[in-house]
Amino acid sequence: MTEIAELIAMALVDLDYGVAYPVSGLPTAQRNTVNLVIAPHEFFSLQVGEAESELMRAAEASVSIGVEQPGTSWFEVGTHYASVGRAVLDISPFATAELRRRGLDATHLQLGYHTSLDHWGGDQARRRSKDLLFLGSMTERRSRFFGDAVSLLWDCEADIRLFEYSQPMTEPRANFVSGADKRQLLADSRVLLNVHRNAVPYLEWVRVLEAVSNGCLVLTEESADYGPLVVGEHLLATTYDTLAAYAASVLIDEPLRREISTAAYDFVRTKLELTALLEPICEALFEQGVPRPRPPLRTRSYRKTSSEQPLWDGGILEDIRVQERQIRMRIKELLDSETELVQKLEAIEAKLRFGDECHQEVTTTPAWAGFEPAVTVLITSYNYCAFIEQTISSAMASEGVAAELIIVDDHSQDSSVELVRSIMREHAEFPVMLIANSANAGVGAARNAGFKAARAERVFILDADNYVFPSALGKLAAALDREPEAAFSYGIIGRLDGSGVMSHLPWDPRRLLESNYIDAMAMVRRSVWEQVGGFDAFTSLRGWEDYELWLRIAAHGWDAAFVPQPLAAYRVHGVSRQQTVDLDTESLKRALRKRYTFLPWDDI
Numbered sequence: 001m002t003e004i005a006e007l008i009a010m011a012l013v014d015l016d017y018g019v020a021y022p023v024s025g026l027p028t029a030q031r032n033t034v035n036l037v038i039a040p041h042e043f044f045s046l047q048v049g050e051a052e053s054e055l056m057r058a059a060e061a062s063v064s065i066g067v068e069q070p071g072t073s074w075f076e077v078g079t080h081y082a083s084v085g086r087a088v089l090d091i092s093p094f095a096t097a098e099l100r101r102r103g104l105d106a107t108h109l110q111l112g113y114h115t116s117l118d119h120w121g122g123d124q125a126r127r128r129s130k131d132l133l134f135l136g137s138m139t140e141r142r143s144r145f146f147g148d149a150v151s152l153l154w155d156c157e158a159d160i161r162l163f164e165y166s167q168p169m170t171e172p173r174a175n176f177v178s179g180a181d182k183r184q185l186l187a188d189s190r191v192l193l194n195v196h197r198n199a200v201p202y203l204e205w206v207r208v209l210e211a212v213s214n215g216c217l218v219l220t221e222e223s224a225d226y227g228p229l230v231v232g233e234h235l236l237a238t239t240y241d242t243l244a245a246y247a248a249s250v251l252i253d254e255p256l257r258r259e260i261s262t263a264a265y266d267f268v269r270t271k272l273e274l275t276a277l278l279e280p281i282c283e284a285l286f287e288q289g290v291p292r293p294r295p296p297l298r299t300r301s302y303r304k305t306s307s308e309q310p311l312w313d314g315g316i317l318e319d320i321r322v323q324e325r326q327i328r329m330r331i332k333e334l335l336d337s338e339t340e341l342v343q344k345l346e347a348i349e350a351k352l353r354f355g356d357e358c359h360q361e362v363t364t365t366p367a368w369a370g371f372e373p374a375v376t377v378l379i380t381s382y383n384y385c386a387f388i389e390q391t392i393s394s395a396m397a398s399e400g401v402a403a404e405l406i407i408v409d410d411h412s413q414d415s416s417v418e419l420v421r422s423i424m425r426e427h428a429e430f431p432v433m434l435i436a437n438s439a440n441a442g443v444g445a446a447r448n449a450g451f452k453a454a455r456a457e458r459v460f461i462l463d464a465d466n467y468v469f470p471s472a473l474g475k476l477a478a479a480l481d482r483e484p485e486a487a488f489s490y491g492i493i494g495r496l497d498g499s500g501v502m503s504h505l506p507w508d509p510r511r512l513l514e515s516n517y518i519d520a521m522a523m524v525r526r527s528v529w530e531q532v533g534g535f536d537a538f539t540s541l542r543g544w545e546d547y548e549l550w551l552r553i554a555a556h557g558w559d560a561a562f563v564p565q566p567l568a569a570y571r572v573h574g575v576s577r578q579q580t581v582d583l584d585t586e587s588l589k590r591a592l593r594k595r596y597t598f599l600p601w602d603d604i
Contacts, residue, residue: 001039003178004067004091004206008038010116011274015282026050026058034285035062037085041078059084063285065109066090069202070098079104087285094202094224109281110227111205112272117213119183122265124258126187131156131251133189133216135182135207138162139197143500146195149244150494150501150566154469156251158565159189160492162504174506174562186214190257193247194220195240203227208235212268217261219247228272234264346411346439359438360449364431365424371431373404375473375523376454380446381407381464385414387571392423394467396430400474404431407464408450411440416464444545445537451529460523461546465571466493468521472567476523479561487558490522491567502570507560512550513601518560520546521568532556544588551596 009021026047027035037043037059044055064082068074069092079099082088089109090096099106120126132153136142146153146160163176177185186192192211194204203223211218218235221243231237238246250257347357377395381388388407395405409417417436424432435449451459458477462468472491479489486507493503503519505511512518532552535545553560593601 001042001067004065004111005038007111007114007116007274008036008065008278011114011278012282014275015279017282026054027062028058029061034086036065037062037081038065039067039078040064040081040085041066041068041074044081045077055081056084061086063087063089066092066095066099066106067206068095069197069200070095071198071200071202082106089281092202092205093227107281107284110272110277111209112274112277113209113213113268114274117183117210118269119180120187120214120265122215124262128188128190128216129157130159130185130189132158132160132191132193132247133185134158134160134162134193134195135177135185136162136195136204137165137197138504140500141198142195143504144498145240145243146492146504146566147494147500148498149247150469150492150569152244152248154471154566156248159185160504160564160566162501164505173508175564183210183214186211186216189216190254191217191219191247191250193243194218195243196221196223209268212261212264215261215265217250217257218264219243219250229264229267232260234260234267236260342440350438354438357439358441361434361436361438362453363421363424363434363436365428365433367429367431368404368433371404371455372402373431373456374402374458375404375477376450376456376459376526377403377405377462377473378447378450378454378459379405379407379462379464380410380443380450381412381416381420382410382440382443382446383412383414383416384464385412385416385419387465388416389419389423391462391464391467392420394469395462396427397470398468398473399470401477403473404433404455406433406435406450406453408435408446409437410443410446411437442537442545444535447545448534448537451524451526451534454526457526458523459526459529461520462568463520466521466568468568469566473523475563475565475567476561479563480523480525483559483561485559486525486561487528487553487556488522488524489561489563490518491563491565493519493521493568493570494566495570495572497572499572504564506562506564509554510600512554513599516544516547516550518546518550519570521570522546522560528553528558544592548592548595551592551599555596555599 005021009019012019027037040059040062044059047055059081062085064078064085064087066075066078066082066089068078075095079102082099083104088099088104088106090099090106091109091111093108096106096108134146142162146162161175161177163173192207194207196202196204201222201224203220203226205227208218208220208229212229212234220235220237221240222237226235226237229235236246236250350359351357353359377398379388379391379395384391392405392407395403407420409420417434420434424434433453435453437446437449447461458480460468460473460476476489476491480486483489490503492501494501503517503521505517532549536548550560
């Protein structure tokens with residue numbers, strides 16, 4: 001919102017208007033002055049300590065410039081204040097039409113080209129290091145899109161920056177760039193992918209304009225209108241279902257990409273200059289006078305009044321929730337107790353049979369001896385015979401990195417071990433070690449066994465029901481090369497059940513305290529694993545072994561490197577460990593808070 005305000009302010013200065021920006025406090029009616037309020041849904045809502053009557057008085061003295069799409073709560077808030085203002089402008093023709101439908105005399109303010117947007121300058125010889133860029137807030141629809149698209153977009157240099165928007169962004173972050181950094185990023189990218197926030201076909205015009213002004217081709221989901229741009233001439237558009245496939249095909253047609261992006265750049269510079277678009281609107285505001293204030297729209301206020309009552313007793317609802325939590329906790333306790341009992345019985349059996357309750361049978365392929373790996377892929381498996389062959393194949397298909405494979409079978413009761421040995425015979429040329437436990441020890445102990453056997457400094461953790469794309473190991477290793485202070489690297493993972501993406505946010509220890517947003521599929525420095533003591537194999541936090549390790553790494557002051565690209569796929573199924581973990585997350589969280597009391601839990 002600040003960027004839009006700065007853009008308009010600079011264009012007004014170019015038109016020789018006296019401009020004061022930014023201005024503190026609420027707008028007041030003044031002679032020969034027009035108060036422009038960019039994004040009324042944020043400006044008025046974020047005024048701390050101001051009464052609603054004062055906010056409405058300020059709105060009456062202002063010309064609002066709306067920037068939000070219909071169908072969102074923010075659009076409703078903006079409309080609430082705009083309805084009493086001296087004039088109503090909106091940067092979207094789609095939103096302008098909706099405001100007019102509601103009875104407001106709204107005017108479309110077409111944002112256009114300004115030199116401050118352009119960090120490219122038309123230099124066709126400039127190398128663009130990124131193939132595909134996405135910039136936008138995280139919504140369920142966008143998460144689902146990228147979750148489905150990972151299998152089509154892994155083979156390119158993608159940069160997918162999804163950010164959470166529970167509160168206004170007041171400063172840049174790794175996944176939320178602004179100003180010169182954002183325009184530089186666009187000038188370094190070949191294609192900007194535009195996916196709508198929700199089902200409303202609203203074109204995110206500011207994002208499109210910034211991309212076009214930097215020679216970046218816009219590939220968007222079909223929209224209600226494209227403003228002055230022409231599909232096929234200035235940008236490309238297709239359906240939600242075919243957008244990812246279309247992106248993959250466009251990336252291999254550089255002449256087409258360059259032709260359309262250049263045509264769009266030339267068009268906005270010559271036909272869509274912001275000063276020329278603003279001038280008639282300014283003349284209307286200054287010369288035609290200020291319209292009389294209109295009464296607020298007869299719509300229900302977005303604010304909840306004290307007279308509103310819940311439809312039924314909230315206490316009953318809370319009682320039901322408490323009972324549900326108690327039942328889920330008890331179910332998890334019983335499942336964990338059963339697992340612990342099985343482990344004890346298997347340890348006794350191994351002790352009687354082999355003389356060692358931790359007995360392991362180790363098998364290697366002929367290629368194992370003498371091989372010097374750059375990366376170790378560690379696969380832990382327990383009863384995953386149905387999935388492990390695909391998992392192993394994906395690791396063996398890795399490109400651009402010398403990898404060895406260690407498989408730790410945690411005493412599976414199915415035919416997993418026999419299948420792995422069969423695969424090892426078929427791929428004797430690949431360095432593989434199989435460690436078969438004679439008693440189930442749990443995932444933490446299984447991973448520790450794999451780390452101890454690993455010969456590479458970098459160990460990629462891969463559960464036996466997931467898989468990686470061929471470029472994943474190389475990109476994660478390169479990230480650790482770039483960031484020596486990073487304990488591990490990770491990238492975006494698509495969920496194969498169609499429910500979206502995971503591990504899609506950059507490393508942020510404070511965000512990590514809210515929940516574990518980073519999956520175990522990560523490349524960890526073996527030296528860091530040793531320094532922090534490895535995975536906790538004796539914890540009551542069964543199912544959260546990776547979360548506990550990330551917290552311990554954060555407590556030791558290490559960072560993590562995020563690769564904003566699709567790297568792997570996560571399988572959700574009935575026997576997944578996550579199903580048990582999700583039964584009770586609250587008690588697990590309490591246990592972690594008790595263990596790491598020195599972390600800033602109270603700040604989240």
